[in-house]
Amino acid sequence: GRVTDKNGQPLAGVAVNIISTKMATRHFERKTDKNGKFVQIGLWPGYYQVIFKKDGYLPITKEVKVSIGEATRLEVKLEKAEKALEKMLSKADQLFLKGNKLYAENKFEEAASTFQKAISLNNTQWGYYFNLGLCYKKMGQSTQSLEAFRKSLELNPDSFVINKELGEALAKLGQYPEAEKHYQKALELNQDDPDVYYNYGVVLINLGKSQEALAAFQKTIQLKPDYPDAYYQLGTLYIGQNKIQEAIDSLNKFIELAPNDPRVKTAQQLLNYLKKQSPSSD
Incomplete structure (x- = not known):
């Protein structure tokens, strides 16, 4: 650079x-x-x-x-x-870097407090709010993380990572229509992240958009062929479409990739049912 x-x-x-x-x-x-x-x-x-x-x-x-x-x-x-402003901003950056160190040490509460202090000195940096949102996410404080990510997005609206995190935060709170919009924006900015496609697919299922969800999960495994959750979701969607062989293949792949997943029992029960409907399958 x-x-x-x-x-x-x-x-x-x-x-x-x-x-x-x-x-x-x-x-x-x-x-x-x-x-x-x-x-x-x-x-x-x-x-x-x-x-x-x-x-x-x-x-x-x-x-x-x-x-x-x-x-x-x-x-x-x-x-x-200006000199006075420079001194204040320098202190804010020092706090930001300290907050990153605390975050890396899994001291999320201390890190959040440090990022808040940085913001009190300089509220124009999207990264301060973004990392504060990550701290709240780690602490399970969904509402606070959502608020921090929203503020970060105001300062940097064309950010992939902020739109991605906002989509996730909104989905956790059941705000699926807004989550959908942010995942769509994230995918406009970057089409290479399988996690975004997967989470977008889950949101679409909750919105009753099964065909669009199917496409999202297919894109997920295209980008990451060993993504077990996507195969499970595909299996259940194919069942709904009465595509028996596709459902069998997807659920078998899920079990192969995640044999210890708690959903394996359900997947096996579904497979037993599907195979009765399709005697020619293995």
Whole structure:
């Protein structure tokens, strides 16, 4: 990537913090060279928060998708900050990084408190609210996590990870129509995540949209052929459509992939019934 000032002049010595949105322990630090450039190799595929900071400038947080076999390039411009504001924002960033460390140590309550302090100093960073939402999610506080993710989305409406988490939070609270909208937005932004397709499919089932749900689960196993839950859902949907052989194949695959799943007993009972309807099946 490359970092410049608002006039396009390269900025050296910019601190670049790269943090996985899935695992806070996956955290890398870089600084830009005299040409304003930086390089980070060896990143796992997925989404990252990338924070750019330099004394005298306003920090910026970007959401970046890293894919296998593709170089990700960033062009970032930093704007000057007033001294008092710079000091306050610097303290907020320190708290944010401290919160990430606490989160990685599974100290979710302390991490949440630390993110709240960061927000009190700087309420313009979507990453602060997003990570606060993740803390509440870990603590099982669905309403609070939903509120934090909503605020994060206000600041970064075209974020894949925020729309994904919002969809999940809304679904947990039974707010399926709104969850559907956020999963649809997430899928507009990224069509490579099997979890989003699966969770979207579950929401569609709850909305009575079985045919659309079927397509979502089919996409799930296309992206991840060893996704047992998707095969179970496909099996039950195929039964509803009287597609006996497809149901048998899906349920058999589910049992093969997840032999210790508590739903195996139900799947086996369904298979026994289906095989009576289709004597030619194995």
